[in-house]
Amino acid sequence: MKKIIVFFAMFLIICSVMPNMTIADxxxxxxxxxxxxxxxxxxxxxxxxxxxxxxxxKNIRAEFQIMSLASMNMKDPNGATHHVMVKxxxxxxxxxxxxAVGKVKVIEPNGNEQINSLKNYNGIYAANFKFIEKxxxxxxxxxxxxxxxxLFKFWYHHx
Numbered sequence: 001m002k003k004i005i006v007f008f009a010m011f012l013i014i015c016s017v018m019p020n021m022t023i024a025d026x027x028x029x030x031x032x033x034x035x036x037x038x039x040x041x042x043x044x045x046x047x048x049x050x051x052x053x054x055x056x057x058k059n060i061r062a063e064f065q066i067m068s069l070a071s072m073n074m075k076d077p078n079g080a081t082h083h084v085m086v087k088x089x090x091x092x093x094x095x096x097x098x099x100a101v102g103k104v105k106v107i108e109p110n111g112n113e114q115i116n117s118l119k120n121y122n123g124i125y126a127a128n129f130k131f132i133e134k135x136x137x138x139x140x141x142x143x144x145x146x147x148x149x150x151l152f153k154f155w156y157h158h159x
Contacts, residue, residue: 055152060145061091062152069128080128082158086141087124098123102143109135118143134159 051066065085069076072083084104088097102118106129116127118141131137141152 051156053154053156055154056091057150057152058148059091060097060143060150061089062141062143062150063087063089064139064141064152064154066139066156076128078128080130082129082131083126084129084139085124085126086118086143086152088143088145096123097145100125100143100145102141103127104129105138105140105142106131107138107140109133109137131156131158 050071051064053064055062055064063086065083067083067085069081069083074083084106086102088100089095090097098120100118100120102125104116104118104127106114108114110133114129116129118125118127125143135158137156137158139154139156143150143152
């Protein structure tokens, strides 16, 4: 009988604590990964100058980063100035997607377009672009995962 009472008391304690969990409580110990809520986060530039933007479309989470090649101590032989990178995850399971194909189109403030195929760097997809003019750039990313197309669009402010 004591075991049943102790079990019931533990059950009540666990149930009372779980609704108070925050996103910080969902970090996988040792992996440093945090489960993202199902939403689109507004793009922001961190203290390192890296622009970050997260979106979810058809249960695929895309985590974008845009950074200058100079900040990465890199140069592009074709004159590109910035690196557009995306990491893909199955949102419900938080598993990385390592086999996808895609392209990114960047629409410059003056209306000109640049299109590059994403290169797969072991599950991190990236392409380089020229961001010369200051202003808002449209970023459109089309990804094919297991025969299904996923479209992500957002604005990047350069300058």
